[in-house]
Amino acid sequence: MKLRTITIDLAKTVFQACGVNERMKPQFNTRLKRDQLLDFIRQQALTMVVMEACYSSHYWGREMAKLGHDVKLIPAQHVTPFVRGNKNDHNDAFAIAEASQRPFIRFVPIKTEHQQEICCLHRIRERLGKNKVALSNQSRGLLSEFGVVFPCGHAAFLHGLTSIIDNPQYSHRLQDMVIDMLSEYKTTINRLKRIEKQLTEFVDGCESGRILLSIPGIGVINASAFLASIDKGQAFSSSKEFAVWLGLTPKQHASGNISKMGGITKRGDRYLRKQLIHGARALVSRAPKSSDPLALWAMKLRVTKPFNKVAVAMAHRLARLIWVLLTRQEHYRAMPASLEVSA
Structure with a gap:
């Protein structure tokens, strides 16, 4: 039986596995106990296995990847719109299959x-x-x-x-x-x-850790948190995409010719966003005593913007800088104020 995708609705002791063919027609949608899951997946031909990125998903992802399957983790909020009928494991498993086929879905990398x-x-x-x-x-x-x-x-x-x-x-x-x-x-x-x-x-x-420590406003706590969560940022195609994932970009309200920008969206990982903003606060507070370009940029904003807005703007800029430096594997190089002005 040729399967296009196997999806699994995770739980603690009872799991729901759904297999669909190339036409997205379910071939099975069965209930499995915890000690049956790996044996069942081992018996299937190698294919893509999709699960929600939730409780225990990284563990199961590693175990199924060892069996040779192409394992994907999908954010749970992207699955909810595809649940049809009543909310139950049977419908949830099929909804994961449908959501995984949508274009522009960003899967969650499996953590080591x-x-x-x-x-x-x-x-x-x-x-x-x-x-x-x-x-x-x-x-x-x-x-x-x-x-x-x-x-x-x-x-x-x-x-x-x-x-x-x-x-x-x-x-x-x-x-x-x-x-x-x-x-x-x-x-x-x-x-x-x-x-x-x-x-x-x-x-x-690790070299990536030393790269992050070279960035102003990034200490051991922030560096370790970002490395453990995003590694080298390979899940994102651009620095803008990473900043959007962190929820540091403005929320847009648009209809027709009217477009309004509100506060930040606060999507993504709340802990990473909080830690990055704390680091940005420290950087903005020390800006008057520094000649770093980031500090000079913060001082320009402080002329017309309140402290908290400048701190969030700085966090947004730091997020982009983190992705760029991790992707290029380069250390942060600060330019003296004199060179910055002459440039």
């Missing part, structure tokens, strides 16, 4: 295990950062009920907690609570430091 490990470190770091802030805020709020108030900042927080321990002014119960707070806080800080050390080793260990 190493890339996914770095992405996991970023997710854990994000959660630990929130836990750290939550613990600090809760501790300050609770201790204020006992008249203990100390300045903002990491050092002041540690000094404030330490000053309560073994202080006869406070009860043993309160001191025990503070000891637990301090232990949890230090444990969180140490875990964050270990994660950042691993990310630094990852970035320093």
Whole structure:
């Protein structure tokens, strides 16, 4: 049986596999358990296998690619318009097949295990950062009920907690609570430091990482996040396409001869966009002390635009620069202000 495409609607334990021929007519649409999936795919002739880019898709993509199939991951939002009838696994699997045949669909590259490990470190770091802030805020709020108030900042927080321990002014119960707070806080800080050390080793260990670190506004966190997510940007055909994918381009509202541009679309990876804008904020803040062309460009915008708009515009420019340098495998070269003016 010659199949054009096999599509799989992924889940945790029960999967739906749909095979279509050259005329997009379903040849099978069957329900499979987790331990049956790979055996079923192994029995099929080599063809294109398409799945939604969602939970566990990269793992299954790697496993099926080992069997020799051409595996594609399609963004889930592109599948939804093709679901006909009721929302169920049977219809979802066929909708994936229809969506995969549309022109101009950008498939998601399958991440390696190493890339996914770095992405996991970023997710854990994000959660630990929130836990750290939550613990600090809760501790300050609770201790204020006992008249203990100390300045903002990491050092002041540690000094404030330490000053309560073994202080006869406070009860043993309160001191025990503070000891637990301090232990949890230090444990969180140490875990964050270990994660950042691993990310630094990852970035320093590859040429693409050193290229990203050469760009102003890009540090270890941003460099590792982008490398783990887009590798060398091979999934995008241009820097503009990459910036659009990040959601850093204006949203257009057009009808007839009327066209209005709004705020940024905020499509794509929210975490990457947030981190890039944070880096752009730092770059714009330091612009008055720098002679780099990016800093001079930011200062020109600051004359007529508010800070946040300039930061987002800078993030858009950094995104394009990231794609260009990764594609060319070249380091960023800043021109002195004198050369920039004379040019």
